[in-house]
Amino acid sequence: NAGVTQTPKFQVLKTGQSMTLQCAQDMNHNSMYWYRQDPGMGLRLIYYSASEGTTDKGEVPNGYNVSRLNKREFSLRLESAAPSQTSVYFCASSEAGRDGGLANYGYTFGSGTRLTVV
Amino acid sequence: ILNVEQSPQSLHVQEGDSTNFTCSFPSSNFYALHWYRWETAKSPEALFVMTLNGDEKKKGRISATLNTKEGYSYLYIKGSQPEDSATYLCAFTNDYKLSFGAGTTVTVRA
Numbered sequence: 455n456a457g458v459t460q461t462p463k464f465q466v467l468k469t470g471q472s473m474t475l476q477c478a479q480d481m482n483h484n485s486m487y488w489y490r491q492d493p494g495m496g497l498r499l500i501y502y503s504a505s506e507g508t509t510d511k512g513e514v515p516n517g518y519n520v521s522r523l524n525k526r527e528f529s530l531r532l533e534s535a536a537p538s539q540t541s542v543y544f545c546a547s548s549e550a551g552r553d554g555g556l557a558n559y560g561y562t563f564g565s566g567t568r569l570t571v572v
Numbered sequence: 573i574l575n576v577e578q579s580p581q582s583l584h585v586q587e588g589d590s591t592n593f594t595c596s597f598p599s600s601n602f603y604a605l606h607w608y609r610w611e612t613a614k615s616p617e618a619l620f621v622m623t624l625n626g627d628e629k630k631k632g633r634i635s636a637t638l639n640t641k642e643g644y645s646y647l648y649i650k651g652s653q654p655e656d657s658a659t660y661l662c663a664f665t666n667d668y669k670l671s672f673g674a675g676t677t678v679t680v681r682a
Binding site for chain 2: 485487489494495496497498499502504510512513544550551556557558559560561562563564565566
């Protein structure tokens, strides 16, 4: 089915371990996003890529890095996991691009990755 | 950081009743306001993208209005049904990304 695919769905890490969350979309969307969702705080933007080849920091980028590998894939890396990074991570994509478009296009979300850092 | 606030945080509605709730956002540099519906154990799904002051959008029994001058949007559910139980998110943008509110969780009691 067309959409946004995130892997893994669940992960438990020990403090200090590293890991990469994968996200791929097959809708030829221009922009891709990583959000984290914590209770009572809503979705907070970690990093985004408004077009292939560009990445920008969001609201809460510390402790994370991203790679826009190609137009389809946008990965999120935790270099040294901390308990504060325990969260549910959502990847999203949109047909909107750097020339605008969020006035016309919404996000399509992946199913989320539940990460626990112990 | 763009401050997007939703109220109430949660509400309970009797089946068949109508309800509404609010999203407030910065009124300057407005570009678009989005509404998403998020059911438990699923991903958020887009409901509406709104751009014009005074605009009203409708999808079945759910509708939304927009006031960009004063910075608020209402979402209405008419004749609530159990399948309307979900968290409703609003999100504001003035560039290439969305800033989300914390959501209003609606529980419809049969």
